[in-house]
Amino acid sequence: MSKELKTGIISVIIIGLFVWGYNFLKRQDLFSATQRNFFIEYNSIQGLNKASLVTINGLQVGRVVDIQFNPDIKKRGKLIVKISLDNNFKFSKKSVAKIYSASLMGGQNLAIIPSYEGETAVSGDYLKGEVESDIFSSVSEKLNPIQAKLENVIVSADSLLSGLNSVVNADARKSLNRSIIGLEGVVSDVRKTIANANTLLDSNKENLETTIANTKKITDDFSKVSANLAKTDFNEMTLKLENTLQNVNHVLANIESGKGTLGKLMNDDAMYTNLTNASKEMEELLREMKLNPKRFVHFSLFGKKSKPYNKENNAQDISNQ
Incomplete structure (x- = not known):
């Protein structure tokens, strides 16, 4: 074997080891037969970069391998993210690839939200992309409408104060001062009235107590009368009254028929x-x-x-x- 052949073989081995080591550092297995590539289109990737993790239900299944602008002129400015999956977990083309914040300190990962309806996704397919708002974006989205309303309130308050300053001239301010002074006088009179009422109540405290005691006594008497009425046998009283009325009716009937002296006097x-x-x-x-x-x-x-x-x-x- 010549030196040139040995040198070539060693060079190929070194290059292979270099490529394998590079992909090993990127946690990509060149010899895996289950490796699949998918593409997702985004308007903004929110800081996603190459080598970001790809997860399914929290389990790491791959990495982002490439990010580039869409070459289509009609979709100018949009980004195409290429991901590589290391296992053969199956999901449909309706699955969603969502970019989410990995931690509060920054860094974005990509999570595939699998769907099992429809045609199964194969390597090279496009998935639907979404971006999950991080905590700061959510707070900003909620604060923006409040800020706009607050600005409108401040502008309205400024306009109101300007209008009030233009309306309240020197004469109006004098009238307002006189009204305030008059209100102070009214408050003072009310205080005097309350003081007089307190004095009157103090001076007639004994009479009030006597009146209250008498009222209580009257109430107790009424209670006793009510109790006596409750004990009264109204049925017996009603029966006696009915008997009396029957006797009176009998007497009147005798008078009307001419019986007795009074009857003869009335009818003769x-x-x-x-x-x-x-x-x-x-x-x-x-x-x-x-x-x-x-x-x-x-x-x-x-x-x-x-x-x-x-x-x-x-x-x-x-x-x-």
Whole structure:
């Protein structure tokens, strides 16, 4: 074997070892038959770089091997990330490759969120790319709308204060000062009224206590009355009242039917007429006794006779004496 052949063989071996060592440092196995390459397109990779880890469900399955701009003019500015997987874990083309923050100190990794629906992805296929917002981006996204609203509030407050300064001129400020002084006077009067009310309450404390005690006594009496009413047998009282009403109805029925003296008096027309005539005659007799008493009590030494009864004079209350 010539020296040139030996030198060539040694050179090939050294180059092979160099390539193997380089890929070993990158944790890529050149002799693995299961190694597959996939491509993902992003608008921004958020600091992802070559040799970043690729994981599935938290398990490292590969690395990012290349990042370059999309050569298509229509997609100018977009980035194509090439990843290499070391195992034969199968997932569909609908799986998502999401860039996420590896730690708070920085550094991005790529996680494949596997989907098992549809056609199985093979080496060379494109996967859908997404970027997960890190904590600082999330805070910034949430604070940006608040900042915009806060700026609008500050601008509105500045406009309001400017308008208020333009409206509140010297006369208005004087009026406002007078209003404040008047308000202080009102507050002072209210304090005096409260003080007077406290003094009045203190001076009438005994009377108030007596009134409250009397009110309590009245309330207790009402409670006793209520208790007595509660103990009253209303059923028995109602029964007695019903019996009384039945007796009254019986008496009224007897009167209406003409039974008894009162019934006869109420229903006998002749008796009513006789009583009316007797009353009338009694009235005429009393009137005659009043107008002509000498006719009933007569005393005369000379034997003078009393005048006879005169119906017309008696009707006109004229004496016959």
